[in-house]
Amino acid sequence: MAARVELPTYIREHPQGVTLSIRVQPRASRDEIIADPAVQQLKVRITAPPVDSAANKALLRYIAKSLGVPPRTVSLISGDKNRSKVLLITDADAAAVLMNLHK
Numbered sequence: 001m002a003a004r005v006e007l008p009t010y011i012r013e014h015p016q017g018v019t020l021s022i023r024v025q026p027r028a029s030r031d032e033i034i035a036d037p038a039v040q041q042l043k044v045r046i047t048a049p050p051v052d053s054a055a056n057k058a059l060l061r062y063i064a065k066s067l068g069v070p071p072r073t074v075s076l077i078s079g080d081k082n083r084s085k086v087l088l089i090t091d092a093d094a095a096a097v098l099m100n101l102h103k
Helices: 054-067 094-101
Strands: 011-014 017-025 032-034 042-045 074-078 084-090
Touching: 011 094, 017 054, 017 094, 042 054, 054 074, 054 084, 054 094
Parallel strands: 017 042
Antiparallel strands: 011 017, 017 084, 032 042, 074 084
């Protein structure tokens, strides 16, 4: 039996996959993920502006690319008009998500 991985508070297992609690910074100078296991939310900087859901769409694409999953598996489940968001990555493994975020 494999040892259970200690997950940061921003990664949670979900019946449909994994959720990520994210704090977004739109209009950043570059797209990047700042993964600090000691904080409550994963910080993600996105170059897109927060206009007409551009930042949300860019965030979903960037997270999918960073995790190496198809874009259709990443969805926004809360925080549509807020900088604090929760994303669902369907059919994902929490340990694999953690590994891809910290590479």
